[in-house]
Amino acid sequence: MDEAARDVRPLRETYRDVLQKAPYCAIIMATMTSDTAMPDPDMFIALRPRLFSIAYRMLGTRADADDVLQDAWLRWHGTDQSTLQSAEAWLVTVVTRLSIDRLRAVKIERESYVGWWLPEPLVEVDERTPETVAEMASDLSVAFLWALERLSADERAAFLLREVFDHDYDEMAALLNKSKDACRQMVHRASRRVQQEHRRFDVSKDAHRGLLEKFMAAARSGERSAIVALLADDVKVFGDGGGKVPTFHGIWSGADRIANLYWAMWKRLGNQVEYRMVQINGEPGLLRYVDGRIESAQAFVTDGQHIVEIYTVRNPDKLAGIAQFL
Numbered sequence: 001m002d003e004a005a006r007d008v009r010p011l012r013e014t015y016r017d018v019l020q021k022a023p024y025c026a027i028i029m030a031t032m033t034s035d036t037a038m039p040d041p042d043m044f045i046a047l048r049p050r051l052f053s054i055a056y057r058m059l060g061t062r063a064d065a066d067d068v069l070q071d072a073w074l075r076w077h078g079t080d081q082s083t084l085q086s087a088e089a090w091l092v093t094v095v096t097r098l099s100i101d102r103l104r105a106v107k108i109e110r111e112s113y114v115g116w117w118l119p120e121p122l123v124e125v126d127e128r129t130p131e132t133v134a135e136m137a138s139d140l141s142v143a144f145l146w147a148l149e150r151l152s153a154d155e156r157a158a159f160l161l162r163e164v165f166d167h168d169y170d171e172m173a174a175l176l177n178k179s180k181d182a183c184r185q186m187v188h189r190a191s192r193r194v195q196q197e198h199r200r201f202d203v204s205k206d207a208h209r210g211l212l213e214k215f216m217a218a219a220r221s222g223e224r225s226a227i228v229a230l231l232a233d234d235v236k237v238f239g240d241g242g243g244k245v246p247t248f249h250g251i252w253s254g255a256d257r258i259a260n261l262y263w264a265m266w267k268r269l270g271n272q273v274e275y276r277m278v279q280i281n282g283e284p285g286l287l288r289y290v291d292g293r294i295e296s297a298q299a300f301v302t303d304g305q306h307i308v309e310i311y312t313v314r315n316p317d318k319l320a321g322i323a324q325f326l
Contacts, residue, residue: 043087044076050088051095053140057160058099058153060119060145062321064106068098093175096157100176103153110149114243116251118311119145120318121297123287124279139164140281142299142311146238147198151190158183159190203304209277209284211302216275216286222266224259231255232306242315258310287322294319 051072055065072094084090110117119142148156157176161167162183169180176183211230218226235258241247252258265273269290276287286298297319301309313319 044073044091047088047091051091054092054095054160054165055099056122057140057145057148057164058096058103058156059106060149061318062120062122064102065099068095068102071098096161096175100153100157103156107153114241115247115249116238116240117149118142118238118240118313118318119149119281120321121280121285121299121313122282123285123297123322125276141283141301142281142285142313143301143309144194144198145281146311147194150193150197154178155186155190155193158186159194162187163191199301199308201301201303201308203302205284207304208300208302211304211307212277212284212286212300215300215307216277219262219266220273220275222263222270224263227259227262228255230307231258232303232308235306235308235310237261237310237312239312240315240318242317244316245314247312247314294322297322 048069051069052065055068056062059065059068072091075094076091079090081087121142122140148159151159154176158172158178161172161175162169167175169183172178172183173180178186215227215230218230233255234253235255237248237252237258239247239252252261272291274289274292276289278285278287280286280297280299283299285300287294288296288298295314297313299311299313300307301311
């Protein structure tokens with residue numbers, strides 16, 4: 001192990017300690033000597049949900065967001081905090097810039113991704129985690145993050161800072177090292193692209209949940225006609241298997257065609273298939289299990305009467321972080 005890796009190892013271990021213990025108790029930095037200038041862990045813990053929400057919206061996976069936060073923690077430790085006018089502004093700036101750099105790198109990797117790339121779902125049932133608190137800030141839906149994938153790294157950052165986190169253009173210009181006019185242009189282009197890609201409907205969570213309950217009951221019983229009745233005529237399905245499990249080639253559409261997918265699974269596997277209602281990225285969604293093992297996480301866009309889009313994540317790597325509830 002080289003000297004640089006040896007120097008940061010205690011700090012990385014301390015960061016893992018922060019993740020394990022935050023926000024419920026104080027951090028004992030046993031890996032540091034008494035004369036080390038220590039950062040304020042409580043400050044970082046308090047800001048972590050906001051920082052995670054920025055990184056996750058930028059990158060779309062928990063692992064990438066956590067890596068960015070760990071790098072931010074290391075820089076936080078190496079900074080003389082007495083010189084900072086605002087710890088929050090400093091950390092938001094660092095996390096945003098790190099996220100932009102990381103997104104540029106992963107976009108190259110995603111160009112060779114097999115099939116459609118969908119964000120890693122954040123799932124909760126009864127208990128909030130620091131990650132799922134992020135959904136309280138603004139739209140975190142899978143469909144929204146899918147639309148953000150169409151943007152460049154700078155456009156994505158500008159759009160999120162303005163439309164989701166409500167930064168003014170002076171703040172954005174300083175944070176992104178761009179002029180205010182350039183930031184306005186990026187936000188305008190990004191907003192137009194997101195509106196084209198992201199279908200929005202004013203539907204309450206109760207209505208969304210009620211429709212999914214009917215859909216889940218129909219899928220469980222194999223009632224093909226009932227499934228068709230709940231789908232819009234032009235319903236679309238996006239699937240992400242990551243080249244590791246079979247999934248759709250291209251975007252599938254049409255109520256009859258999509259209903260056949262659910263009916264065929266029921267016909268082939270019967271009671272081996274089970275569905276569980278959960279929150280996926282802050283909205284009602286479904287986990288599907290086969291023989292007690294998670295097979296997919298499914299997020300839905302609905303107009304209140306019919307399901308208009310289904311985002312199905314089957315890539316095992318993106319399902320690994322979901323607890324096995326059944």
